[in-house]
Amino acid sequence: MKIVLVCVVGILLYSSQAQSALWTITYPRPLDDSDTRSQYPIALLKLALDKTGVNYELRPSDRILLTGKAMRQLRENREVNVVWSMTDSQREKDLTAIRIPIAKGLIGLRVFVINEDKKAKFNGIQSLSEMRKLVPVQGEEWPDTKILQANGFNVFTVPEFREAYDMIQQGKGDFFPRSVIEVHGELESEGNGNGLYLEESLALYYPTAMYYFVSSSNKILANLIETGLNRAIEDGSFDALFESTYAPILDALNMDSRTIFPLENPLLPLETPLANRKLWYTDAIKRSDVTQP
Known part of the structure; x- marks a missing residue:
């Protein structure tokens, strides 16, 4: 009974802290305004965070960070606290991967x-x-x-x-x-x-898969993003954003x-x-x- 009570209290404290805190979430700055590769990942991240109800500020890093450098900075908890990139075994060893492929493969x-x-x-x-x-x-x-x-x-x-x-x-x-x-x-x-x-x-x-990655020491942020993504999957808003973004592109590329x-x-x-x-x-x-x- 005591163990159950402790778990419940812990969940309530986590929920309260997550809801009340202002989360400053920093991602790698794009190369320039013509670099459109980050538009969908940012839009999906906003959608996921909105689904959690937390207060957050989403902003780019102060300087441009290419993927390799961004991953190293993330591992050291410097400059950025979320990066989206293609996964591999080493990246999942060094960082916490939120294993929901944001572009569906x-x-x-x-x-x-x-x-x-x-x-x-x-x-x-x-x-x-x-x-x-x-x-x-x-x-x-x-x-x-x-x-x-x-x-x-x-x-x-x-x-x-x-x-x-x-x-x-x-x-x-x-x-x-x-x-x-x-x-x-x-x-x-x-x-x-x-x-x-x-x-x-x-x-x-x-x-x-392209995942959102966070530092291995930032489990609460990982849980927030994963919770938001799952809620967006469940209510269909994830698929709606994916389809509106990529269906016209796949048609234009004549993939069929x-x-x-x-x-x-x-x-x-x-x-x-x-x-x-x-x-x-x-x-x-x-x-x-x-x-x-």
């Missing part, structure tokens, strides 16, 4: 930015073995790089994503695999009149007509909730399952 669905002069290289590709003859460009610290290497690709690496666009523009490397949730906004800012081209018929898919090659992801933690189908965008997953290497 679309971060692993990749289309290709190429140089217009290299269009012919992609004509008639029908197998993953043919894809492996081409050189992808990726970031040095990205999990994607290790995933591509594990699947037999010879990857050309650069420090950050805008340098990858420069490499493609200069004809170095053959393609820059970009998530379907990233590519349109990036091409609008990076691709005007500089020879970049979105390949029209192919895609790669590997199972992965692309050949999607599946890759294995050796970095995927065992705790990834793949069995919970309501957390994933299943169309691409089903289609990639039947496309043979």
Whole structure:
């Protein structure tokens, strides 16, 4: 009886503290106003926090932080207290991952930015073995790089994503695999009149998730965000935001007509909730399952 009473008191104290406190939540500042990649994660984070009823202030960090630096600062509880990024085993070891894939796995669905002069290289590709003859460009610290290497690709690496666009523009490397949730906004800012081209018929898919991460010492914030996300899933507002954001993009990319090659992801933690189908965008997953290497 005493144990039950202590637990109840603890829950009430936690709830009271969470509701009354002003939570200052700092995320990595985008590169600039043209960097649209953070718009959906910020909107979803606001939605989740609103569902909890807490008082909060959501603001960008004082300086620009690329993903690798942001993760290191988060681990040390400096500058930021939430980061959204693609998961891997090391990141989940170093930080607390809120295991609800915020983009329903679309971060692993990749289309290709190429140089217009290299269009012919992609004509008639029908197998993953043919894809492996081409050189992808990726970031040095990205999990994607290790995933591509594990699947037999010879990857050309650069420090950050805008340098990858420069490499493609200069004809170095053959393609820059970009998530379907990233590519349109990036091409609008990076691709005007500089020879970049979105390949029209192919895609790669590997199972992965983009999560919100917090410091391992910040369990209350993790619980707040997870509670808010689950409430948004239950009342349908999560799916409504996802559909309004990404359904037009998927239509514009003609995903239904692309050949999607599946890759294995050796970095995927065992705790990834793949069995919970309501957390994933299943169309691409089903289609990639039947496309043979």
